[in-house]
Amino acid sequence: MSLARTSTASAGQFIAGRDPRPVRIGAKSATALVVATVFGIGAFGWPLLVSRDSGIAHGLDAPLIFGAMLLLVVAVVLALLADGGMDAKAVAMLGVLAAIGAALRPLGAGTAGVEPLFFILILGGRAFGPGFGFVQGATTLFASALLTGGVGPWLPFQMLGAAWIGLGAGLLPAVRGRREVALLCAYAAMACLLYGFVMNLSFWPFGLGPTTSVSFVPGDAVVDNLTRFAAFSFSTSLGWDLGRAITVTILVALTAAPVLRALRRAGRKAAFDPVVTFEPNS
Amino acid sequence: MSISTRTPPVIGGRRRRAGARLFRTRLPTHPMAWWVWALGLAAAASRTTNPLLLLLLVAVAAFVVAARRPMTTWARGFRAYLIFGLVVVALRTVFHIVLGGGYGETVLVWLPEIVLPEWSAGIRIGGAVTAEGLASAVYDGMRLATLLVCVGAAVTLADPRRLLKSLPGALYEAGLVVVVAVSMAPALIESAVRVRRARQLRGTSARGFRAFRSIAMPVLDQALGRAVALAAAMDARGYGRVGSLTVGARRTSAALLLAGLLGLCLAGYGLLDAATPGSVAVPALVVGVAASVIGLVVGSRRMVRSRYRPDRFDLRSALVAVCGLAIAALFVLTEMRGDSVSHPSTFPLVWPQLALLPLVGIAIAALPGIASTPVEPPASETVRGSAENLAVSAITAKGISAR
Known part of the structure; x- marks a missing residue:
């Protein structure tokens, strides 16, 4: 009745030594990623960008409104990425890697700053490309929130932040061997620090309230707000963020080579690139 | 396209009684309705800093959760959100005491003050702790805590995993990834335990990082192998049929x-x-x-797909959602009518007042605790079904008692 045919011409050939791309980024999804990133910069950095007379500068409005909008933005980007082609193999691989991330999350919840989730995210994005990394970041955070009961207004922000980390890991230049491990370590340290910084920034007015001297003042000079934010960060979460950056970097340094080898072997076994199409047998 | 086992199909002349039946049938409340209700409560909380109203909001959320919480392990998490709310209020208070902004004039305590240089943008550590400042910090912290409790109520009442079922088809793949992840995470932990036991049986006694590596790598390899097998199974069952x-x-x-x-x-x-x-x-x-x-x-x-037991949005569910929207609207109205009820003055510090409008809203929001479909104990699921199910359960019960 039907004949399976492997078409290699349409969807990119399997090239030995090149990483597979289970979630391809086309022109539409690339545009969506750029627009979502521009929106994300505003949503995370709103305390520095908001003007004094803006209606959302006070109270709890901004994180809630931006959180709801972010959820829709992430949903749209995921829909466009899925439309570009996400087959059963990509879904199963994403599901398993997200499960590993979600299972690792409780290990880090109690102890200061240990967040092993990011290391599997960075390595997954590295092995399977930026599109895969983006979806892995968003779904891992969502799944782990479901498992640990961490659903809250911060979830859309965490999803976009982790999705950026996976996306960035996939966009790193192609080097192999020791230089690759060194590159990934540097990226891990930077990404973890930045993640902590932007998460803090977006929830600084929300978490602290307006009554202290390190609180957010809407529409104040950027430098003054930044100084207060630095003081707030230093007194609350710097130890946490540094601890996370150090543990993730050490984990990447020690395990990048074997884990990447395992991921790439699984990618070769799954043979993501050739697309199988069924045509009626005439 | 969708098959439901909950309600028999409405045929011919019985159609006109559909409206009455919607109220009589015991459809479980749609998860989306609970989310609309809880977000309405959260929106109401974000419109006020009156501690009395905020406490009433928390009480409403707790009442409805206690009355309509499903009997699953998942639904035990509400207490964690309550504790988290208390922690938020406590943290805010401590921050205000240590890094307070010198607001108000009724000084309660003088703390030793550390003077920082000019460039520190007005940051001060220690100094006077005033009643006005403390009240303002606590009110604001209570508002955030109430908001968290409202989200917690939604999570408890409507399992977000059930919401995944109602995702639009365009997000089907992403939802499926989450479902695979949630159901596979416990299997991973089990796999780790198995690998560890196998190591012990072999008499390996490596410790520290070596032990971690000799457990983690086989677990990872197994998980990746499982992914490839799962993909093959999904392909074999026609997953990804393009619509x-x-x-x-x-x-x-x-x-x-x-x-x-x-x-x-x-x-x-x-x-x-x-x-x-x-x-x-x-x-x-x-x-x-x-x-x-x-x-x-x-x-x-x-995507072309069918749903097993789709959640239906019936009149009772609509009622739950409307109650949430009503309280949000009434609190917005209260805020627009005057400041003293929604935002009681902290300078001068006065006792917060209540008004009829927000109290009516609170009463409406508590309504789903009585009016929504009661939750059934999970055991009745098999008993309540068809005659065959009844027979099967009777036989099993007999078999057990005979043994």
């Missing part, structure tokens, strides 16, 4: 989604900048949301 979406519809969907994204982006920056007239931000927001949602709906036809 009847024409090229035109696909392009329309993508164009709508991209337009929606641009609208949302424009609206986001419009909201930040008051110099942009409100007439730009609000229409951009409406257009952005509408285009994104329509794009998702159009793109959903990409």
